[in-house]
Amino acid sequence: MEVKIALKMQFSACIDTDKFARRPSVSLPFSQKLREQHGHPISCHFQPRRTSNWQKHVASEASGSYRNFPAPILESGSFPPSLDEALILKDKSQEILPYIDGRCIYLVGMMGSGKTTIGKILSEVLGYSFCDSDTLVELAVKGTSVAEIFNLYGEGFFRNKETETLQNLSLMRHMVVSTGGGAVVRPINWKYMAKGISVWLDVPLEALARRISAVGTNSRPLLHHDSGDAYNRVSSFSALVLYCYTGCIRQDGSFGLDFMGNQLSLGLFPLLLSTPLQTLTRLSNLWKERGDAYANANARVSLEEIAAKLGHRDVTNLTPTVIAIEALLQIEAFLKGENGMDIATL
């Protein structure tokens, strides 16, 4: 059953995030209603009528159907996109697809930066396959999990398998690849990824620590708390002491044990010690070692920059869809640089 809607809308083909902060001039106030009516999200096909200058707003005609859009994008659980976001995502992906020319997209970034989440969205809108290099390593080691591989054979073994996996992937096309957070440390891996387009998801460490702590560190051996070395334990302990000390200073400047106004909060101390703080400390140490390497990527998606453009106080409420749109825009910027001219005029 087709939803019978025909929408005419003005929106920005350029879609810089400053513009989508303000939303297209015709938002779709009935999108929620349609969702409720049909129990499905709505999708749209675009036939953009381009102007010669791609930076200008263009008029687009959209006809809607809830059947024609890859369902998982629009039904992605906790982060369902708005209809206009889904439209922008679809339109931008179709616009740049020919210029990607079948090359693989490699997502790089720290653990928890959203490589898997964003990668799945990108693969769906581009009509590419999605693959996670960690999963391929696991398959290559007879289904052994990454955590077990680290445990049984050590990190060096894992890194060798990761490099082999990236080498194999460099022969492939039409794939979005979520790489492991540490893939960037070996120059040879960059040589393989250079066959495609690499995109760095740059997420503040505090946000990573929050995300990872929410799901636990079991599957990420480099962050797992049981494996803490003395340095990490001392760093976390120092952070805890500082946290307690500042927490015990009352608003009137006096010092006391009524931490955060009640005794119950004292029970939170062990939790504070073992989860986000420790994760943050470990992420900071990894960042010191490899932060610079991420900058080798062809495109960078900075969540802080997206938040600033959208007028958000921090990155917490940036949805995967908004981040995926920014990824497409940054890929487009790379392609334009590569071609030395405006994509729309190619």
Ligand SMILES: Nc1ncnc2c1ncn2[C@@H]1O[C@H](COP(=O)(O)OP(=O)(O)O)[C@@H](O)[C@H]1O
């Ligand atoms: N934009 C976002 N906002 C909030 N949480 C997110 C966002 N993107 C991903 N997450 C969550 O963060 C965690 C790590 O994401 P994931 O895609 O697995 O990262 P990676 O593959 O880079 O390790 C997951 O629990 C995921 O649901």
Ligand SMILES: O=C(O)C1=C[C@@H](OP(=O)(O)O)[C@@H](O)[C@H](O)C1
């Ligand atoms: O940062 C790292 O060194 C690692 C990141 C992990 O992948 P994700 O980034 O997908 O969590 C995984 O490859 C392994 O645990 C090592």
